[in-house]
Amino acid sequence: MAQGWGLGALINLDHYGHYIQWHVIQISVGNLIVMVLMVATFVAALLAPFPGRRNRKGAK
Amino acid sequence: MTKKAFRPDVDAPEYKGAYVPYDIIKEGAIAVLVVFILTAALALVFSSPDEKAITIKTWSNADAVDFAQTAGDELAGTSAVAGYGAPYNSNGTSQHWGFLSPEKWVGVHIPINTSQDFVIDPLSAQPAQPALTAALNQWKSASSTVQTAWADAFNKAEPNLTFVNNRVIIPTKAAGPIPVLLNYETQMARSGALDQALVTQNGFYTTNYTKPLLFLSDGTYFAGLANKQHLLGSQWGMMNETGQYPGQAWLWLYTFWYQVKPWSTSASGDFLVWGTMMILTALMVLVPFIPGLRSIPRKIKIYRIIWREHYTQ
Numbered sequence: 500m501a502q503g504w505g506l507g508a509l510i511n512l513d514h515y516g517h518y519i520q521w522h523v524i525q526i527s528v529g530n531l532i533v534m535v536l537m538v539a540t541f542v543a544a545l546l547a548p549f550p551g552r553r554n555r556k557g558a559k
Numbered sequence: 560m561t562k563k564a565f566r567p568d569v570d571a572p573e574y575k576g577a578y579v580p581y582d583i584i585k586e587g588a589i590a591v592l593v594v595f596i597l598t599a600a601l602a603l604v605f606s607s608p609d610e611k612a613i614t615i616k617t618w619s620n621a622d623a624v625d626f627a628q629t630a631g632d633e634l635a636g637t638s639a640v641a642g643y644g645a646p647y648n649s650n651g652t653s654q655h656w657g658f659l660s661p662e663k664w665v666g667v668h669i670p671i672n673t674s675q676d677f678v679i680d681p682l683s684a685q686p687a688q689p690a691l692t693a694a695l696n697q698w699k700s701a702s703s704t705v706q707t708a709w710a711d712a713f714n715k716a717e718p719n720l721t722f723v724n725n726r727v728i729i730p731t732k733a734a735g736p737i738p739v740l741l742n743y744e745t746q747m748a749r750s751g752a753l754d755q756a757l758v759t760q761n762g763f764y765t766t767n768y769t770k771p772l773l774f775l776s777d778g779t780y781f782a783g784l785a786n787k788q789h790l791l792g793s794q795w796g797m798m799n800e801t802g803q804y805p806g807q808a809w810l811w812l813y814t815f816w817y818q819v820k821p822w823s824t825s826a827s828g829d830f831l832v833w834g835t836m837m838i839l840t841a842l843m844v845l846v847p848f849i850p851g852l853r854s855i856p857r858k859i860k861i862y863r864i865i866w867r868e869h870y871t872q
Contacts, residue, residue, distance in 0.1 A: 525795050537808075
């Protein structure tokens with residue numbers, strides 16, 4: 500436990516969370532942020548160029 | 560010999576293009592380093608959930624009435640655990656899906672007699688006190704018919720149970736020794752002695768908290784705390800975490816079924832959800848063998864975005 504070492508979180512998230520409700524779907528803001536980041540990472544993985552592509556082009 | 564027709568989802572065409580070197584060890588090492596730095600940084604900034612464990616001592620001090628009512632239900636054999644069925648006892652209908660009922664097949668392998676295990680045994684292990692000993696003897700020597708009559712009287716008076724001046728008040732005179740037993744049980748709980756009495760000691764380390772957890776689950780206090788933190792099954796609780804922390808987002812489909820009928824209203828909901836997920840998991844594992852489903856990646860052509868350099872040549 501970090502507090503035992505005299506260290507605490509810089510941002511304390513130990514408060515009741517915020518939730519978004521849409522019909523039957525209920526999602527916490529924390530989970531929504533993680534999901535958006537995961538989708539963004541997936542899209543970036545699709546669209547970002549492979550490393551070394553520029554070098555290969557230069558070599559051609 | 561005739562040449563076999565090319566099957567697009569099964570056969571791989573021979574690759575005749577150019578090859579380029581790629582250092583996968585370097586990529587793996589960079590990925591590990593990035594994850595390590597991110598983990599350390601996020602732990603420093605946000606730390607981790609730090610909710611204190613809920614014990615029977617916590618519960619009985621925070622809501623003595625709920626505790627005493629629940630203890631009475633355990634003694635009377637009318638609590639949810641008392642009537643659950645396998646694996647705890649044979650008093651209820653096991654969860655099933657048609658003829659499939661794994662709980663029933665496995666049988667009672669964690670035997671729990673709530674009256675004995677949660678109330679009578681812990682009280683019997685207390686140092687001798689005349690009033691307690693007399694009440695215990697009265698309960699133990701009574702026939703099951705008499706015990707049921709006391710339990711019925713308690714159940715009728717239970718909604719009006721109060722806790723005043725450290726005493727449980729049950730407004731009935733027909734409940735036999737139950738008021739005395741519940742008073743001692745509540746005192747024991749508030750001191751923390753009941754937590755110790757209910758933990759099963761397996762060897763040197765104490766790791767089996769089955770009994771105190773089942774006892775806690777029968778009250779409304781624990782469910783109330785879970786409700787505030789959006790951790791109930793009906794609140795997509797499986798994918799949530801305490802506080803504002805993100806939780807197990809990957810369990811979204813598992814917990815989704817608990818929100819819709821018939822899964823949300825079935826008495827065998829847990830087993831139905833598990834069975835549904837097993838069927839869906841089998842479908843996912845068997846994708847390469849399922850015509851139509853295995854064609855989806857080829858038809859939606861996302862691979863062409865990833866390998867766009869190759870396909871533009």
